Amino acid sequence: MEHPSEAEDAIRRAVLIELNNAPLCLLNTSTGLLCDRAAQLNSFKTSPEYKELLSSITKRSDLQMERIKEVVAMHFCCVLLSHRWEEAEVMLHHIQNKDVCELKGLGGIMKLQSFCKIARDAGYLWAWMDTCCIDKSNNAELGESLQSMFVWYRHSALTIVYLSDVPPSSQPGALASSVWNEWGWTFQEFVALKVVRFYQKDWSLYLNDRSLNHKESQAIMKELEDTAYLLFDIFDVHLPVIYGERKQSALGRLLQNIVSRSGDITSLDWVGQSSEFNSCLPADIISYATPPYSLPSLSEDDIRTAVSSLRNIVPVDSASKLYNMLENMNALLFANCRLRLPCIAFQVTEVKRKRGHTVHSTYGVKADGLRDLLITMDETLIQFLRARPTQQTFFLVRPWDHRLLGLPDFSEQLTFTGEG
Template sequence: MTSSGASGVVHPDIEQVIRNVAFEMLKTMPVRLLHTPTGILCDRNTQVSHFMDSRQCKRLVSLCSTCSQDQQMELIRTDILRHFQYIMLSHRWGEDEPSLRAVEGCSIYGMSTRGGFGKLQAFCRVALERDYLWAWSDTCCIDKYDCAEVQETIGSMFTWYRQSALTIVYLSDISDAGSLGSSEWFRRGWTLQEPLAPRTVLFYTQNWSLYKNLVVSNHEADVAVLEEVARETGIESQFLTNFSPGMDDARLILQWASSRRTTRPEDIALFAFRDLQRPSLCSSGKISVLDWVGEPSPFHSCFPAHIASYQRPPALPSYPNTEEQPITMSQGPSSFEVMRNFSGSLATSLLPCFLSRSLTLSSVAHRVPAVQQRTPDSYSPSDVYDFHSLTRVPHPRILNRLLILPCIAYRVIAVQLSEPDPSRPNYTYHIQASGLKPLEITSLIKLEDIRTPEGALHLVGPWHSKLLGPSVEPDAVTEEQLVSALGTPFNALLLTQLSHHEYKRIASSTLITVQSVDQASILESKVRILNVV
């Protein structure tokens, strides 16, 4: 069926065009949404059907039949966006939270008001009062038994919060007279992304009243509330109102998370694995998620057992005399010196990992496919890249829960234990490594206990060509730039070699800062691909 507009243009079936556009636009929105007038959980097919049966759609069809195709598309997109505005719930999980299975096919308004069910009903009523037809809660809008859906959700959470028309933060432990900062919501790891991603936020207290009865459209636009949130989260107000993945330093983001608690140690490892798997992170070379000191996770040696391991910012030592200055072939400070600091910047969001409280590394992470599959000539333990081919080194990544890490490796040739201090639960060693200046390492375990016949120790500096500078073109890198970057002190990892060409990180209680002996050792630098477990 076709219709002809006033301009004489022949239009295709308008309803089918509207349907196609709706499905296309819904791809970037949550898979399921609660329809607030009915309390029914709807998938995308049902959501589109709701729109196609609405008076808004009938009006849209009528308007489109009298305008050009370009005008049609503008009208269609505008009306679909308006119709599918949705709000998100940010909260702490409590008892009896409704699952997808519990609400599927039923109206939530007809269910019990106990625990999480009452919370969900109140949330949807607030959404409806504010004229939003659609609402999302992580308790019931995700099928946690569908691994593919879980992975899509993990990767989409930040975008969903960012695109939402409104995020309601429900503080179940704050009374009307209470203070925002006393809520546990500010101290849980899973809620870190929720002050950052949404553009519009409203805080509701225990009885579903607006915080301090502030009737405004956005609490983060209120100076007093914004200052309170900044104080309690440790996040500067400029980031609360204008955060964008890619604009911030990894250490800053990790420090925001470091004061928060998670209920299981595997949450930290899952968080780190997901972050490293993001292609944008691997290709950018921003791998400072590995830069921590403390107890290692039982799930992977390169990630900490506790998020608090990221609390201390990394710092390189200052060198008071010229003999200890970074090696360089030019006079004056090098613009590349700071880039060799392994802690570097991490232009990414760590936030897509903060999803379901029911996810565990053991149940999910081992099923996560690698972002980019290995090619026949990539990531072999025999691969070696010399000084003149450092800009062609492949990117680090995760493959089958293995951290495949390009590194400049320095073999440890001498280890001497300092006189032990009974009052300190660690061990200090004087270390000599081929190509590096002598240094001290403080380990949480005795190195003698982990050395095996094949278990040589190595100090390694994870390598990526972007360490030369964010805007340096690999094909245009000069020898001077390489020498300058490699001559700067950097934070290293201590690895012990296992069988089958695998390595394990040995945790330390202080950062391990190393420096090349001289320019000759720099020119002999080689990058190897190490498989770290």
Template sequence: MSSLTVFPTHLEEEMPSSQPDTTIAANDHGKAIDRATDPYWSGINLDFSTDTVFAYSSKANLEKMLWEDALLDAQKVIILNPSSHLGYQLKHAALHGARRYDEAIETFEIMLSKLDNAPEMQLRELRQEYFSLSEADNIIRKVIYAQLDDAPLRLLDTASGLLCDREAQICAFKLSTEYKELLSFIIKHADIRTEHITEVAAFYFRCVMLSHMWQGKEPLLHDIKDKVVYGFNPVDGIVKLQSFCKAARDMGYRWAWIDTCCIDQKNNVELQKSLNSMFIRYHHSSLTIVYLADVPASSKSGALARSAWNTRGWTLPEFLAPKIVLFYQRDWTLYLDHHSGNHKESSIIMGELENATGIDAHALVSFCPGMTGAREKLRWASTRVTIVQEDVAYSLFGIFGIHLPVICGEKKQNALGRLLQEIVAQSGDITALDWVGKSSDFNSCLPADITSYRAPPCALPSLSEDDIQTSVSRLQNVLDIDVALKLHRLLDDLGAPRFANRKLRLPCIAFLVTEVRRSHTQDQEAYFAYEVKANGLRDLLITTEDKLTQFSRAKPNLQTFLLVRPWDPYLLELPDFADNPQGMDNWSVRGSMFRDNLSVFSGETGPIDSQSHSRALRLIVRLGQPFGAFLLARQRGGEYKRIASDRNIIAQVKEVADSVHRMHVRTLEIS
């Protein structure tokens, strides 16, 4: 860091009032400085000179950054006027400029004592403009604690090889040149802004994070606590730990973090905080090193794509979160010998990673956590595995910007269920319900495994604007507009999907199932195939692992089945949802534009403008298109259960105009 040049304040006001000769009496500072720095005068006996001359000479040398000359003049001021604070003020400035911070701080303490004991009230009041050492240290500490708030509790000191907790990190900082320079500067400047302290602390506590695969025996916290990591025998995971610390140290970083030994795995409170903060910590890292243990030295392009690192659950957020990433091969050389300083800036490496993971290159480089694109993010995670089963959900907390309790030992379905429940609850995004496979014990509308999102979302045909206009024109002649408007109002009044006590309240359009018949065309022994008929819908063939009770109109059954269309407010074509169809804030304002255009008189619908008329008909046209449906079976308690299928259930109404009467708008409780 560059030295800070500090010029003495109040110098002119604090000069002694005695005027030794006509040069000073005329207040000609330039001549006084010249006389004090002239070789002839510099050798003159101090008895024949004055502290004022040397004070001005010291200030002139400070301005020229001639620290040693300024220090000599300041010492002469102290000798000539030992009771004054001025010489010590000048001496502090010279020592600070010369980067002799310990001496500068000691000198400043003497200066403060001179001000405290000064007989003049004016000088004692001047003392209030400076910090004491303890005051300055407290200011620095507060800024440091704020700076380290999102940092890991423990870091490896790459210089000493020791694992340091928070207090040990701060103690190391207080022994550093950076701290002493900062302290020497702050005590002089009572109006110091905390931004400067933050900048110094941020630079000193820069941290390198490691992303890697656990292999064999990895050193844990108790293995390295109070020991120098460089002193261990280089075997197993110790080699990786030592090489990582050396790589970070060689690049000029003092601090490093690795999950194996920097977390107390037996402390549940610490573990929970660490898992919830993992994404933030990688995001705030100065550098993340990715170690590819299975990529040999001098590998060609394509080796990264084949690395097992791409298959691990935690490595997904560990790569998406940081801004700067470097890939290292087995021998700790840079992958492809690419020395850009940030492999996220390499189009070759990012292109390779995009092909390997299926994640868009833009997201790889500039990922933003949150609920947007929830279904796509779940697909990213669907091909990855974790050693601890519940980590399949915990590793995704940061990607979705979610904080949830970490329950050590909970089952995978429970952890995944809590995550998906929170995604739906916070975003209102029903795409998280778009999956095929087995239902979760947590809730039947959620999958039992993250792999259920591996298939792309249900792709349905879309209508062009010309097709919509043609269909609207045809409906005008066959559909009662009041029926269309009523359906629009009912759908407009639906709330967002909500979870409570593991039960989902799902707004939907429900169609009553009238027949379930076993089909003899099934081609999978593990599944049952059923021909399903429902009021207003075309007949369906559904395959499931569940054995359903068969019934028909001729042989009615007590159990009720529904085919439902989960409600998506995007179908209302409101501007807010067009811009952000998954934003929860839009639910509070949905439909307002439609209702504002309705005139209601005494409870009866009055004149309807053409825009509202058009919106209602456009909605009916969209509802006539194929949609992803859920098959629900009513339970004894009145709630429903989703019947999982091994493929998407695609339903469609028979005739749009006739089916409108069979569309029942409801909010169902699903367990």
């Protein structure tokens, strides 16, 4: 037989572990009262489940830790609300020491009461809503809450998403256009949670889907595929979640982190609207949709000819030094919304010599992505127009890595390279 104090200590440890993954304050859906950690613990100690668990343990010779964890977890199952704030919301000072079920005349009280009723009807004792369950006047509590929300949503038994702008009997697609779907912050909630149900303005289920978990609904999930915070999870990127963050910023931080970690700049290859976060990045993930394109096929003879032509562009030793330098130069740096590349290349579309120069040759150069340039040099360049291109492809390469500027025959900041 176990000593009662040992059993109580084991139960307390299990409770504290459970509470560490839960919000600091919770609404008791049975009493309608807001409860801090002490009140939550006291509620459990006075519950029939606690008394039955304590009694069964003291009658046995082992602590039955799995049984303790199971009972504790069931008691502290918590339902969280994910929603967009509206003009009027119930705040902490509105509900302290009051039964939320009895409150009237407050803006947003119907949303809070409806949420608590759904949680209670589903069999859950605890519920949490960010507007009224965080003491925003306490900077320490506010900071801890913001940093812990992902964990809270991850460990919630159920998350209810309230779509205040989606009317009853809406057709598929209403969720995708809801304001809830336009705010980056809500997606960290969506990624974190394991079980979710979407409710419309009148608190009816979205698309009348009565399944226990809308994350298993293909029709609903189809409307939520392109989300930055979802990609955080996929790419295993651990970045701080910023309250109120816009989707463009969340996507920008994700892409910035991927580029910096991998050195792969293919994420800079996109078509569409540029991001306000950084103009090098797209405003939306759909900008990576690949247009239909097939690479031209080359015969073996064509490949040999192309390779041979490269040997006549620059001396072999200079080309080798350039290759080694490029191979070993610093990786790109992408941080604080700024992109630094070791070098950047622009395809040349026109080279035309200017008259009136004898000692050096001056050329007017056009390149994609640059304004028109004038370049003066000793070498003679092949002239061509966009309408009449050469067989070779030329690039203007701007090296931003200072080590590239000291190479023989490649000392100019703007340098020509050729590609067969």
